[in-house]
Amino acid sequence: MNWDQQLLLFLVSLVANAFSALAGGGAGLIQLPALIFLGLPFSVALATHKVASVALGAGATLRHWRERTLDYRFSLFILASGLPGVVLGASIILAVPDRSAEIALGLLTVSLGLYSYLQPDLGTTERLQHRNPRGYLIGAAVLMVIGVLNGSLTSGTGLFVTLWLVYWFGLDYKRAVAHTLILVGLFWNASGAMTLGILGEIRWDWLPALLLGSLLGGYIGAHYAIVKGNRLIKRTFEIVTLLVGVKLILG
Structure with a gap:
């Protein structure tokens, strides 16, 4: 790649990951299509994006x-709940094109944003709940399903984790986003990246600009999430979920 393309990659990654760190997911909405637009096949772009997204978790x-x-x-x-699903999802995505699943996921993602918008107090204060065996069992089952989606699809699954932690376990948005960015961004994405790297192909020469943009964007987004608090995070979450959902539906 020439320097102009590297600069473009850096700027795209910086913006995408700053919004993702503020909302609790959605970096792939901008970053993955940019990689495809610049010439990478889908499977290579997905694997390269997954590696770069680990830096988002590191920055946050x-x-x-x-x-x-x-x-x-x-x-x-x-x-423990999500990692097995991530590896499973990353193992099957390279062999199973599933456009209908993307459309269904897009509709569900839009509904998440609308649900959050229609619940003005959701996630603004912390009300811990479902911290019993039944609650943990249901919570773990849903996290594993989200893990499969995280390993197999391109964007938006971090948003699922964020809202699930808010809705089911009663975290406020700030704490939910922190857990999502660190655990999903750093560990879930690293597992998916390793699986895709083993089974597919990664464009290592594209990564320096992507990694730097992801690292700085993750830090900047996390900083504003901490400073501005739950209201800004909630509104950003709702906007990003709607954009990610529409992107998944339209393809």
Whole structure:
């Protein structure tokens, strides 16, 4: 790639990941189509995007770590629930084109944004709930399904995790986004990237600009999420979910 293309990749990655870090997901809405537009086949673009998205988690971790917003036992629960699904989803996506699933996921993603919008107080304050065996079992089952989607589809699944943590477990948006960015962005995406790297192909020469943009964008977005609080995160979440959903529906 020439320097102009590297600069374009950096700027696209910076903007996409800043919004993703603020909303709790959705970086692929901008970043993945940009990679395809610049000439990568879908499978190569997906694997390359997954690797770059790990830097989003790293950048967000650098900022959120100072705030001590993570519940470590709960974090282990999220990892254990979602990682098997991520590996499974990444293992099947290269062999199974599934346009109908993308449309269904897009409709569901739009509904998430609309639901959050119609619930003005959702996620604005923390009300911990379902911290019992039945609640954890249902929570783990849904997280594993989201993990499959995370490994197999391109964007929006971090938004699912964010809203699920808010709706089912009662986290506020700030804490939910922190858990999503660190656990999904760093660990789930790393697992998906490794699986896709083994089974597919990664364009390593495209990664320096993508990684730098993801790292800085993740840090910037996480910073504004911490400084501005739940109301801004909630509104950004709703906007990004609608955009991601429409993108998945239209293809």
